Amino acid sequence: MPELPEVETTCRGIAPHILNQCLHKLVLRQPRLRWPVAVELSRQLPGQVVLGVERRAKYLLLRMTKGTLLIHLGMSGSLRIVSATVAPGRHDHFDLDFGSCCLRFRDPRRFGALLWTTAPIEQHPLLAHLGPEPLSDFFNGKHLHDHSRARRTAVKNFIMDGRVVVGVGNIYANESLFVSGIHPLRSAGHISMMRYARLAATIKEVLRSAIEQGGTTLRDFHNQDGNPGYFAQQLLVYGKAGQPCPNCGSSIRQQTIGQRSSFFCIRCQH
DNA sequence: AAATTCTCCTGAAGGC
């Protein structure tokens, strides 16, 4: 599933192909995504130029001449640069056809999104209340500490809350808590400044390393075929229920926390 | 206000 590193890698991968390109047409095959795709986009978008390709949280932002396209990959979405002559597959829901190349969106589970806005992007309802980027200087131990004092929720839920910090999905929440030695169920408000400093640093480290890995694995965004396109990650605990903890050897435990699968070592995480 | 539950959807995996 696309976590922040995949979205960042996608952003960097597609940018050189579509930046400064004029959109010829939008081919919309399946408008029923996370939210219905506005059909009128098909006549509004052609003729507009891609002025910027950015990422905010897990949203991709295509800055166009007259507004911004927001693309979210949901949990099974991917974007590829293909030739428009390549026949679309069953789950290829839309193309942004630039003539010279074509940006194709595939998403079997349709949790993804394509939205258009002409308002200043930071005011968009989906982005307005988001916390800082995890890789920015605004995100650090003090930020986590300050925002958690009144919170009784499990620290894992806390760091996955987009209003606290964006882009920490289930996989990296599990991995970061393991590396930091923090039990996922520990109450967010009862974690010391020092431990939050460690956690924030770990989250940055884990995300940076995954982006680096993605850069080498997903180097080629051109003419890729059927594969989902996410890079295999070297995971320590995620999905490793029953397997030995890489640190102490005791069995990795799986437990549902906040409707999400959690994996941790009860001996190493407190 | 904060926490919890519900919701969208389909591929993969397991059981028989």
Add this chain to the structure above:
DNA sequence: TGCCTTCAGGAGAATT
């Protein structure tokens, strides 16, 4: 081989 069931999950919306 094939059919059925269960599960996973990003994150906004609805509910408690």
